Amino acid sequence: MNITIVAGARPNFMKIAPIIEAIQNKKEEGFNLNYRLVHTGQHYDKNLSGTFFEELNIPLPDSNLDVKSGTQAEQTAAIMIGFEKELKQNPCDLVMVVGDVTSTMACTIVAKKAHVKVAHVEAGIRSGDMRMPEEINRIVTDSLTDYFFTTSNYANDNLVRLGVSKSNIFFVGNVMIDTLLKNEKRLQKPELWEQLYLSSKKYLVMTLHRPSNVDEEKRLKTLITQIVTLGEAFPIIFPVHPRTQKLLSNLNLNFKNLHYVNPLGYLEFNYLVKHAFAVITDSGGITEETTVMNVPCMTLRDNTERPETCDIGTNILVGNDPEKIEKAFKILFSGTWKQGEIPELWDGHAAKRIVHHLASMSS
Numbered sequence: 001m002n003i004t005i006v007a008g009a010r011p012n013f014m015k016i017a018p019i020i021e022a023i024q025n026k027k028e029e030g031f032n033l034n035y036r037l038v039h040t041g042q043h044y045d046k047n048l049s050g051t052f053f054e055e056l057n058i059p060l061p062d063s064n065l066d067v068k069s070g071t072q073a074e075q076t077a078a079i080m081i082g083f084e085k086e087l088k089q090n091p092c093d094l095v096m097v098v099g100d101v102t103s104t105m106a107c108t109i110v111a112k113k114a115h116v117k118v119a120h121v122e123a124g125i126r127s128g129d130m131r132m133p134e135e136i137n138r139i140v141t142d143s144l145t146d147y148f149f150t151t152s153n154y155a156n157d158n159l160v161r162l163g164v165s166k167s168n169i170f171f172v173g174n175v176m177i178d179t180l181l182k183n184e185k186r187l188q189k190p191e192l193w194e195q196l197y198l199s200s201k202k203y204l205v206m207t208l209h210r211p212s213n214v215d216e217e218k219r220l221k222t223l224i225t226q227i228v229t230l231g232e233a234f235p236i237i238f239p240v241h242p243r244t245q246k247l248l249s250n251l252n253l254n255f256k257n258l259h260y261v262n263p264l265g266y267l268e269f270n271y272l273v274k275h276a277f278a279v280i281t282d283s284g285g286i287t288e289e290t291t292v293m294n295v296p297c298m299t300l301r302d303n304t305e306r307p308e309t310c311d312i313g314t315n316i317l318v319g320n321d322p323e324k325i326e327k328a329f330k331i332l333f334s335g336t337w338k339q340g341e342i343p344e345l346w347d348g349h350a351a352k353r354i355v356h357h358l359a360s361m362s363s
Contacts, residue, residue, distance in 0.1 A: 001362035003035045004092040007061075008042035008079070008103025011176070011285050013052035014266065015098040015121060018178035018351035020058060023358075031359045038086055040079045040103040041066040051265040056179060063090075072102065072133055079106035087114050094119055094358075097141060098175070100305075105137040112144045121175060121354065123148035124155030124164075127305040131212065134284075138305070147361075149354050152308045152343060172353035173345030176288055181348035183267060190268035192261055196235055200275040204234045209241040210282040213300055213320060220244075221251050223300065223320050227280055228255045230329040236280075237272060239263050278332055287315040292346060296337040298328045314340035 003023070007016050020035065027033050039061035053060055065082035067075055079102065087095075087110060095111035097104040098121040111118050120141055127135050142148065148164060150156050151174040159169050192198070206227065214220050228236060236258050240248065248260070264272070273279055273289060278296040281287065284306050290297035291313025302319040309315035314337070318324040331337055345353075 001033055001094060001358065002092040003033065003094045003096055003358070004087070004090070005035050005037050005096045005098075006040065006083070006103055006107045007037065007098065008040035008067075009099075009101040010052070012098050012101060012103070013056065013058060014179045014285070015175045017052075017056040017058050018175050018182065019096070019098075019121070019354060022351040022355040026355050026359055032362055033355070033359060036063070036090055036092065037061045038083065038107075039064045040082065040107070041068055042075060042079065042101060042103045055266050056183070075102050076106045079103055080110050083107045083110045084114070087111065087116065092116060093362075094147075096121065098122060100125070100134040100137045100141070102133070102137060105140045108141045108144050117146040118144060119147040119149060119358075120145040121149045122151055122155075124150045124159040124169070125152075125305040126155075126158050127301075127303045129303045132210075135305070147357075149357075151346075151350075152306075154307050170353070170357050171345065172357070173347060173350030174288060174343070175350045175354070176285060177292055177346040178348050178351050179266075180270065180289055180292060183270070184274075186267055187271040187274060188265075188267040189271055190264060192237070192259070193272075196237070196259055198235065198237075198275075201277045202234065203276060204231050204236045204278055204280060205272050205276045206236055206238045206280040207241070207283055207286060208238075208281075208300070209243050210301065213282050214241075214244045214247055217247055217251060219320065220247055221253060222322075224251075224253055224258070226322055226325055228253075228258045230326060232257055234277060235259060237261060237276075239269065278337075287313070288346075290314055291340050292342055294340055296332055298325070298332075300325075308343045312341050312343050314338065 005016055007013055023033050023035050041064050063086055067078040094117050096119045097108050108118050123142055129135055148159055148169045149172050156171055208214050239261050274293050279290050280298045282300040287297050287309040291309045297315040298318050299315055316328055318328050
């Protein structure tokens with residue numbers, strides 16, 4: 001079986017790393033599994049994509065579509081045009097897409113129109129929020145997918161409700177956690193640790209990039225001001241996404257305990273997360289990592305496609321509601337934050353299960 005693996009944005013690289021390793025190991029056992037890695041170039045900043053190949057020992061892509069930035073429609077179109085040429089020049093038996101970024105949806109559409117089967121890793125997750133581009137990507141991708149690799153029973157149930165045959169749903173666990181567990185001992189203290197005199201459990205980490213939080217200046221200013229004020233006893237480390245940087249430059253938000261830093265590589269960022277007192281984020285993937293590392297997490301969203309991080313893990317949804325945020329900080333500082341547990345099959349072996357199923361399909 002010849003597999004084309006698609007990656008385009010920062011979360012994708014964490015997910016493909018263990019899959020590629022598992023394919024290589026299976027091939028050494030004598031199975032007929034070959035892969036070709038295509039980077040769409042959706043994330044092209046070195047800190048958002050380039051460092052991952054080095055840090056996670058991912059082989060360099062066989063092809064880079066180099067689409068770069070643009071509107072949702074421009075990026076989708078550029079990826080589809082580039083990937084159509086890629087598939088014509090390099091036919092395969094299966095296209096594997098991961099996650100819920102624009103590349104995932106665009107390459108799925110191209111593959112199905114070329115009559116190539118699609119496997120979706122992290123299939124079936126849903127937030128129910130149609131304002132999120134990722135939710136549209138998930139719905140379109142799963143409406144076309146042939147093989148669904150899922151992270152939770154919530155995702156399984158979502159797919160069954162949509163009419164997906166149970167025989168095409170494979171509950172394998174979370175490949176993001178495969179990468180975290182494999183690299184946990186390799187996490188690297190960033191230079192800013194010494195520069196800012198940080199110490200374990202004595203600082204907060206914040207990330208913001210969702211349009212609902214960062215696209216309107218007044219809302220962003222109010223949100224950051226409240227968080228910085230409530231967390232005034234702690235340094236707050238804020239790796240700034242390029243999307244957010246554009247707005248922050250106009251807001252002049254300068255606080256003694258707020259430290260803007262450039263996006264960090266995987267090993268450095270997760271070192272910060274692991275040793276943080278708490279994380280404040282609007283990212284879905286980070287809530288999975290905080291759950292496994294047992295770090296309190298406030299999510300600045302009203303919904304999540306990863307409900308297990310709330311029901312089982314360390315995550316609490318606060319949206320951008322001032323009252324909910326204040327209440328969460330009171331719980332945090334009182335020392336009564338809930339103790340999380342690790343969801344089923346988040347054990348570091350999801351990629352092996354995926355490749356086991358692929359090997360069965362190819363035999």
